[in-house]
Amino acid sequence: MYLNVQEKDPAFLYETPLLHQSFFWSQVKQTQGYETKAFDMKARVKDLKQETSSAFLLDDLLVQLVPVSRDQTIGYVPYGPVLSPLEDRMGVFLEELSMNLRDRLPDHCILLRYDLxxxxxxxxxxxxxxxxNLRLNWGTSTKALRRSVSNQLPSDTMLIDLTPTEDEILERMHPKTRYNIRLALRKGIQVRKVGHDHLLTFYELYKETCERNHIQLHDLSFFEALFGPEDESASVTLLMAFLDKTPLSAMFLSRSAHRATYLYGASSSALRNSMSTYALQWSAIQLAKSWNCSEYDLFGVSPTQSKDHPMSGLHSFKKGFGGNMLHRMGCWDFAFKQEEANLLFAYEMVEEGYHLR
Incomplete structure (x- = not known):
């Protein structure tokens, strides 16, 4: 397989609907203290697709170097690569890409983790x-690809088509969801775009949410980093829902190319019958349409409606807005240093996950 990889400045990453592969996200991660690298990729169409074309496909890739010990990192690829081969060539492509990247990453990088x-x-x-593991490694020479212990970003989500009119989008929602949106508006819920001066308010709501749902808490600095980056093709907006002057729910809504994404959300444990979260989502849809986005990613649900899954409540809530399910491949590892990687895998098996035990 022919694959040419060249490093470049992250500022020259291509416009993409995947925020986590954008220059914006590179700046967020750098502000949070991580080193990022960007690479151009050039592959032959006939190597990736079932075609005889002599043409080439061009794409790029953002890699985040994540420390896993005092002197070791992993190369994490958030929602990348976007370039997608046929199933029987996926493993060969990832293997070739990994071998190309190995010489362009620091020696302390022990593996690549693709969040596909x-x-x-x-x-x-x-x-x-x-x-x-057997299927993805089919045709590879190293058999080194391995399903990660867990996913970093949501592998299951719902996408809402924003090309219809607002009335048509409402019509596609579950009747109860439509009712709750209108009920929230009747109760006086108002959703506003707010700035950095409301970050502490968001964080208080977020802490309530983490405690209520038993999920890990990010530091305030994690969200602080969302306010600094500048990128013409991507941005993040903080929306907040109020009843009178009381903040009840909030979200960070991102825009990248033609896609809007519900990035992070939070809500109060009080006045939940105000249905503020429904008004918040409806305002996000309206704002995304005003940005000329064609789709809205609800960003993270359980893979099925099983009540046993910790995200089953989110699944039911988000399904009501009329989106279509998307199941992604999730995280896969390619080890450069197998012994060190095995130690990391063993640690990750017992490490606390996103949902606290």
């Missing part, structure tokens, strides 16, 4: 972890 944005090609097969 690709549609899960096995979602109907219900494959075991062992079979998934």
């Amino acid at each position: 944005p690709w549609k899960n090609v096995w979602e109907e097969d219900d494959l075991s972890l062992e079979l998934q």
Whole structure:
């Protein structure tokens, strides 16, 4: 397989609907203390697709270097690469890409972790972890690809088509969701765009949410980093829902190319019958349409409606807005230093996850 990889300045990353592969996100991560690198990729169409074309495909890639010990890092690729081969060439492509990147990453990088944005090609097969590893490694020479212990970004989400009119979008929602949106507005919920001066208010709501749902808490500095970056093709807006002057719910809504994404959300444990979260989502949809976005990513649900999943409540809430499910491939690792990588995998098996035990 022919694949040419060249490093470049992250400022020259291509416009993309995936915020986490944008120059904006590179700046966020740098502000949070991480080193980022960007790479151009050039591949032959016939190597990735079932075509005889002599043409080439061009794309790029953002890699974040994440410390995992005092002197070791992993190269984390958030929702990348976007360039997607046919199923029987996925593993070969990732292997070739990894081998190209190895010489362009620091020696302390022990593995690459791809958080693949690709549609899960096995979602109907219900494959075991062992079979998934075998399938992705088919045709590779190293057999080094391995399903990660857990996903970093949501692998299951819902996308709402924003091309219809607002009335048509409302019509596609569940009747109860439409009712709750209108109920919230009747109760006097007002949603406003707010700035950095409301970050502490958001954070108080966020702490309530984490405690209520038993999820890990980010530091305030994590959200502070969202306010600094400048990128013509991507941005983040803080929306907040109020009843009179009381803030009840809030979200960071991102825009990247033609896609808006519900990035982070929070809500109060008080006055939940105000349905402020429904008004908040409806305002996000309206704002995304005003940005000429064609789709809205609700960013993270349980893979099914099973009540046993810790995100089952989110699944029911978000499903009501009329989106379509997307199951992604999730995180896959390619180890450069197998012994060090095995130690990391063992640690990750017992590490606390996003949902606290």
